[in-house]
Amino acid sequence: MEIKHFLQFNDLSTEELNHIFARASWIKSQFKSYQQYWPLQDRTLVMIFEKASTRTRLSFEAGMHQLGGSAIYLNTRDSQLGRGEPVEDAAQVISRMSDLVMIRTFEQDIIERFAANSRVPVINGLTNEYHPCQILADIFTLIEHRGPIKGKTVAWIGDSNNVCNTWLQAAEMLDFNVHVSTPPGYEVEPERANLYGHDHFETFADPMDAAKGADLVTTDVWTSMGFEAENAERMRDFADWQVDADMMLAANKDALFMHCLPAHRGEEVAAEVIDGPQSVVWEEAENRLHVQKALMEYLLLGKI
Numbered sequence: 001m002e003i004k005h006f007l008q009f010n011d012l013s014t015e016e017l018n019h020i021f022a023r024a025s026w027i028k029s030q031f032k033s034y035q036q037y038w039p040l041q042d043r044t045l046v047m048i049f050e051k052a053s054t055r056t057r058l059s060f061e062a063g064m065h066q067l068g069g070s071a072i073y074l075n076t077r078d079s080q081l082g083r084g085e086p087v088e089d090a091a092q093v094i095s096r097m098s099d100l101v102m103i104r105t106f107e108q109d110i111i112e113r114f115a116a117n118s119r120v121p122v123i124n125g126l127t128n129e130y131h132p133c134q135i136l137a138d139i140f141t142l143i144e145h146r147g148p149i150k151g152k153t154v155a156w157i158g159d160s161n162n163v164c165n166t167w168l169q170a171a172e173m174l175d176f177n178v179h180v181s182t183p184p185g186y187e188v189e190p191e192r193a194n195l196y197g198h199d200h201f202e203t204f205a206d207p208m209d210a211a212k213g214a215d216l217v218t219t220d221v222w223t224s225m226g227f228e229a230e231n232a233e234r235m236r237d238f239a240d241w242q243v244d245a246d247m248m249l250a251a252n253k254d255a256l257f258m259h260c261l262p263a264h265r266g267e268e269v270a271a272e273v274i275d276g277p278q279s280v281v282w283e284e285a286e287n288r289l290h291v292q293k294a295l296m297e298y299l300l301l302g303k304i
């Protein structure tokens with residue numbers, strides 16, 4: 001079988017994405033009814049982290065165990081990667097000792113170079129440019145609550161970061177719309193987002209306008225990992241881009257609120273929203289586990 005990587009959202013076709021959502025639903029229901037499902041017995045996942053993580057590490061590690069396999073955690077600080085071993089050499093070695101690799105790193109170029117030298121599938125666990133596993137979980141959560149995402153409207157309020165870029169790619173793959181509102185100077189860069197066109201997103205200077213007509217309002221931290229030096233400036237620039245109760249009122253009546261987490265209450269989101277009745281952030285976080293199990297099953301075993 002040809003090796004398939006998941007380095008950005010559009011590495012999978014629409015049909016493959018829909019297969020993964022269907023499998024995630026089945027895998028979740030098996031798990032919830034305590035049914036053992038071990039299709040990846042004797043398989044090993046290596047997880048390489050160059051940035052901090054709670055959810056990504058937990059969901060991949062627990063997910064691999066639940067599928068019958070094992071997971072090994074490596075971080076830059078205590079592996080040779082942190083001492084300058086070329087990423088190409090690391091890929092050669094790591095992929096001879098494992099069946100699957102997940103990487104969280106800085107530039108997308110690093111994960112592309114790793115994948116080009118890997119004998120096993122590589123999954124993007126977040127780069128500066130993309131966070132495809134997060135959007136798999138977010139869309140799966142939306143589908144669970146509201147049915148197919150096709151034709152729906154997602155409002156993205158805040159930074160045009162890795163999570164935003166991935167929403168924009170997903171909109172092209174699954175035919176929905178994204179309303180984006182960023183402060184001036186932080187606009188979407190279509191090339192960085194690797195978009196084919198402008199058909200599935202619209203930009204709004206005023207975040208309240210972006211929220212109008214949205215089925216889902218979502219945001220993320222104002223300062224992503226790797227951009228900490230810009231924090232003070234960003235706090236000033238993003239001050240009017242908080243998702244608060246008024247913004248949720250501007251959205252559709254039954255709109256959901258999501259956040260990939262970790263969140264900063266009082267910055268990108270008001271406590272009354274993230275802790276309020278429209279928020280599905282805990283389910284969203286849990287669904288990382290179920291969709292990534294479906295993703296790992298697909299990359300290693302193909303369609304089941």
Ligand code: CP
Pocket residue numbers: 052053054055056057126134260261262
């Ligand atoms: N949402 C997300 O990827 O969380 P972590 O940084 O905790 O992995």
Ligand code: NVA
Pocket residue numbers: 126161162163220221223224225260261262
């Ligand atoms: N945009 C955030 C997401 C964290 C899960 C970051 O890159 O830090």
